[in-house]
Amino acid sequence: MNGPTSNQPEKLTVEPERYELTSGPIHHFEVARREFFKLLGAGIAVFAVAKKSQAAQETAPSHGFHPQDLPTDIAAWLHIGEDGTVTAFCGKVEIGQNIRTSLAQTVADELRVPFESVRMVMGDTALTPFDAGTFGSRTTPTMTPQLRRVASAARDLLIEAAAKEWNVSPNSVKAANAKLTDPASGRTLTYAALARGKTLAQNLPAEDPVTPPPGWTVAGKPLPKVDARDFVTGRHQYTPDLHPAGMLYGKVLRPPSFGAALAVYDDSAAKMVTGAVIVRDGDFVAAAAPTEREANAALAAIRVQWKEDPPKTSSREIFSYLKNNAEPKTNDRHRQQRGSVEAALAGAAHRLDATYNIAYIAHAPLEPRAALAEWSGEKLTVWTGSQRPFGVRGELADTLHIPESDVRVIVPDTGSAYGGKHTGDAAIEAARLARAAHRPVKVVWTREEEFTWAYFRPAGVIEVKSAIGPDGKLVAWDFHNYHSGSSGIETPYAVPNLRTEYHSVPLVLRSGSYRGLAATANHFARETHMDALAHSANIDPLEFRLKNLEDARLRAVLEAAAKTFGWPRAKRQNVGFGIAAGNEKGSYVATCAEIAVDKNSGAVRIVRLVTAFECGAIVNPDGLRNQVIGANIQGLGGALFEAIEFENGRITNPRFSRYRVPRFRDIPDIEAVLLDRKDIAPAGAGETPIMAVAPAIGNAIFNATAQRLNNLPLVPNGLKKA
């Protein structure tokens, strides 16, 4: 095995937005039809064929399975048991975004069964269809329709079976509340009765129309979180809580700095630690022992020396470093151009240029990366908190040189991720140790490991040149993002002369996805810049945006946020008001912020946030509200004070005592205004509500103090006195 990927950040190719990669792994369906019923008991199983275009994002072609058994593009399947229990399967994972609930609602709604009778099996590579991962706000737009189609196909199957039994036309049979009724004769049959004694599996081309939002009965309701009782009693087992008999605790010896190579290794003393298993494989050095204390003791007894080769920059110089080390050529995919920016800038009435800097930040999910690995002969099972169970299966197969068909990855409902749990680092470490120990091994990263050896939301530099005409309309927009990414780089404002460009820079620190990706950075730069333009033209910032905006959905959220907030607000001393908006991944957001500045201490307090959000038809308003308010609060951290500091290849603030995250006293009054568009198919909501928070706050600080802050975080040490 090569060293774990976490040890070689500088060797990775530039990959600021992991999930934009589209290469699919080889696909295996391990659950044959026979085994399927063995597992779930008799009943009716439906495998729905998703349309190619809709499946493309989430599924890959199947291999190693007879095509007559299963069609090729399955994204979901479900089973109706003899007791009427409905089990629906999909490869998405629950990481706090509440999709176990919203997906079950969707199935119940379309199948016409009570919500309580639906069980979701998720994120298990042996039981669920292939899925690329839970990210990009894609569960609701892609998995919801597929589950609806499979449920709709199952309902049709049940209707046909009943119609046959009654010798009536299927069109006359009604389905409701897990029951079929023939209104003419009053006969009824439960789904359970129809499933009894059957082992009927059907592959259905699910082309039927699914129930549109106005017809929803279970979806669209604020149902409480599934398994809520397990979470408040401590009964739910996250990956770090698993402890099978005979399990050992694994610990990995981390290098002193990024890029360090093992130069001297001597484990003779460590081998004397009773019960400890030591593994050295390349630069990977780790120990497993019956207790965590003993595993740490074994590691401490290993004598090592490292040859260090740290990145040649630090968090203090990172912005000039990124600018100076950009790849000379940009990718066409990352460039958008129309008109002539240069000519328009040269002749403009008002011109404004600015540079924005974005710090590295960490996801800091409260459940750190963790995995439990268990071998049974050549077969490996790994439990891990991951957003990509199938991706982690591939990583395990690659690093351990075993076939994917020998690997099963199971994701217990996980203590959050925010884009930070795409890689299989802990899984690989646990599996490597378990192979040597011939016992199950659990690896749980410490908070310091999590802050150091995971990956970060990349730092970035954004340069904007712009101009407006005498009428306050944009005439030129030239926007360049260095390193942090291209998500949300396009402006929604109408402008005749435009250039947006993403410039990649070789990685300094290991970087990857984060809730909203670079859209948060790009929205911060754009919406701050728009505010500055409005100010320079002496136009109200809301009016300025509306003047330059044709997109009706974006206008609607801006107007909704402004109305609830009471925009414009009369100016008061040391108090400021800001507004910002944007759209990404099919959903629309606008945030208004009120802030107060303590003139003596320079402390900035967020008084109130109002965020209007629209993502089409709402599946679960309660879950959505939790996501929108949660994104606003998480956004506060990156806006105000979160920043990863590093020097000599070391993270210098890898602890919650040094890396400040939002806490109770940072939380303002927050209102989420949810616009329910029943005429628009639902989009995801996990990411976009975070995007307007930082610029709204920055603009409010400007409104209060006339200080324009162009860097994220805005006020890590409070405001400097003007």
Place this chain on the structure above:
Amino acid sequence: MPDASEIEVNGKRYPVHYHPETPLLYVLRDELALTGAKYGCGEGQCGSCTVLIGGQPRRSCQIPVSAAVGKPVTTIEGLEKDGRLHPVQQAFIDAGAFQCAYCTPGMIISSVGLLQSNPSPSSDQIAQFLQGNICRCGTHPRIVEAVHQAAKTMQERAR
């Protein structure tokens, strides 16, 4: 291996074989298989490991198991009585006061501790008391709401 000692958790006595300096959290989770208290930071900064020791909310990652000997320890597993949830647990469900819920056991135990000393806290007092508990999903407003609800239920029951 030192002599076995005993600790009392949720009204039950358990022999402890782990080293007396081992933080209580590891004894609870690894030796006693009570995994409701979570590891989140190991420096007493996040509150995920909070348990009641002698009725007081404490960060179990910072307390050696030897210091818990002779004092009753209550973990999240010990709040439910005869299948009936503690009012704080019920209030968290009713308010939907969790997302990933990894912080929830620590939040609930801390809130139980707060309501013991202050049966009717203001929102500011709740925020102040829970300042040492991190929720990364941003569910804070609902947690404050849940504590208010629980306070109300407990006062009604006490009447």
